[in-house]
Amino acid sequence: MATICDVSNRNELAAFLGIKKRILTFLLYVQKVESYYYTFDIAKKNGGTRKICASNGILKKIQKRLANELAEHQKNILESKGIKRNISHAFEKNKNIITNARIHKNKRFVMNLDLEDFFNSFHFGRVLGYFEKNDYFRLPREVAVIIAQLSCYNGRLPQGSPCSPIITNLICQIIDNRLLKIAKHYKLDYTRYADDLTFSTNNTAFINTHKLFYKDVCKEIKKFGFTINNNKTRLQFKNSRQEVTGLIVNQKLNVNKKYRKATRAMVYKLCTTGKFQINGTVGTMKQLEGRLAFIDYVDKYNNANDNQNKKHNRNTLSSREKQYQLFLFYKYFFSNDKPLIITEGKTDIVYLKSALKKLCSDYPNLITKNINGNFEYKISFLKRTKRLKYFFGISEDGADTMKNLYDYFVKGPKQKCNKYLYDLLFSLSNKKPTKQVVFLFDNELINKEKPLSKFIKAINLVDDNKKIFTENLFVRLIPDRNVFLLTNQTVKEKTDAEIEDLFDAKTLGHVINGKTFSRDKNFENTTYYGKDHFSKYIAKNYKNINFDGFKVLLNKINTIIEL
Secondary structure, eight states: OOOGGGOOSHHHHHHHTTSOHHHHHHIIIIIOGGGGEEEEEEEOTTSSEEEEEEEOHHHHHHHHHHHHHHHHHHHHHHHHTTOSSOSBOSSOTTOOHHHHHGGGTTOSEEEEEEBTTTGGGSBHHHHHHHHHHOTTTOOOHHHHHHHHHHHOBTTBOOTTOTTHHHHHHHHHHHHHHHHHHHHHHTTOEEEEETTEEEEEEOOTTHHHHHHHHHHHHHHHHHHTTOOBOGGGOEEEETTSOOEETTEEOSSSOEEOHHHHHHHHHHHHHHHHHSOOEETTEEOOHHHHHHHHHHHHHHHHHHHHHHOTTSOOSGGGOOHHHHHHHHHHHIIIIISOSSOEEEOSSHHHHHHHHHHHHHTGGGOTTTEEEOTTSOEEESSEEOOOOHHHHHHHOOOSSOSTTHHHHHHHHHTOSOOTTSOOHHHHHHHHHOOOOOSOEEEEEOBOOSOTTSHHHHHHHHTTOOHHHHHHHHHHSEEESSTTSSEEEEEOOOOTTOSSBOGGGGSOHHHHTOOBTTBEEOOOTTOOTTTEEOHHHHHHHHHHTGGGSOOGGGHHHHHHHHHHHTO
16 A cells, blocks of 8 residues: 655645645645635633634645545554654544653652744744655655645644644654653653653652753753743652643642632533633633533543442532533523424434425524525534433433433432522523423334333323323423423324334335335345435435425424424
């Protein structure tokens, strides 16, 4: 199989990257790569902002392909040198801040160094020179120049390009090997996470040699063209707080207590007032979820490694996990800015979205088309994730666990304050949600073993509501609350009806590669294709599909959101 080292000219590079030569030439010399970037600032954890220069369009696709090929070549380089573990932990598959920090856990001394203006240190000439002269590449100058052109923005590797991380790691392998040699001489472990360099040891002699070590490291770093940020250089002792890439490493990995407390305060502020601040400016839900996910990521690592025999699920949440659970319930089910539809499976969402696109003009309350011709949904659909499964007990597919989620609206697992999530949020905010949450099931009331019948039995739906539901196909499950139960109509004189029954016979009988559609989970795949392929066919060909059978269901959704 050809590698990047087999490429000898522009034509071969274009073919290697899967594009036509004329497109590559147009991109480099007519349109210019600079026109494919947009810049924005993101907030740093400790204040200030970081400028991101992100690529888009065809350039981004080319950079992704280049990054993948370079990563594969890097893997081959490491294997050829007999290296089992790469020193870098940033931008590497199966590596992260945890794999970086855990190497320095429970050490007597931890020294942190920070490289100043890291990405800007990789200028055009440096990238070009590396690919042209490095022994593991030795690319022809024409090819090295084009790679530098594709990778650089305004003469530097931009932070935001898909190929910047792998190129920085490739070039830094040289300095990593030199620093590792110095570290071993002083009996230290060494890792690098982008511009963060960490050294650690239990060797008591380091207290007497650390200044000499630091001098040797600074000399090597300066020789390589980097500058150390002296303001971030620190030697941390075991009897004080030791921190590596944002994680405390004294005994077990943990998140800074100040960071955790600030995040908890933000959740409380959000739930009580609907807004919060980060570093003095108004924060976003995405920012807060990022902080909570970061804390939870470390907790999950510790759960997996420190409590092997203890079960971890929604019924055994720690106080920190309950904070995250509360936030998630607030985000998805209490302060949702659009009515939320919770379906039995992911293919149901594809059917409904496709039907709305086809019938867009009939349902302006559910979907619109903007001036650019793009569809904008006025309702949302719950995307089931591992995270929601862990915190609410709702599986990633299927209807049998929807009852678990419903419990949190009325009588779910108790919080510390002895209130349920809906009630807790209502007491904190003193307001009720304005957008509906709709549990949508296939109409399988007759079969007592099907999800809808089991759900109705589990929630003890009263007779009056059962009657309303049977007649109208929907019902408000809890008085004065935003939660509803909905099902599709039965069709073709059937007593039960799945959502697929809303399609006409022609659509259901569509043949793909000689195979016909089967709803059975255990279908025989030489003769049939399943729901996943069927939903993809529907999504791709929605303009030619007859969705008349979906109108009753869409009308019901329309009625619910107007209540």
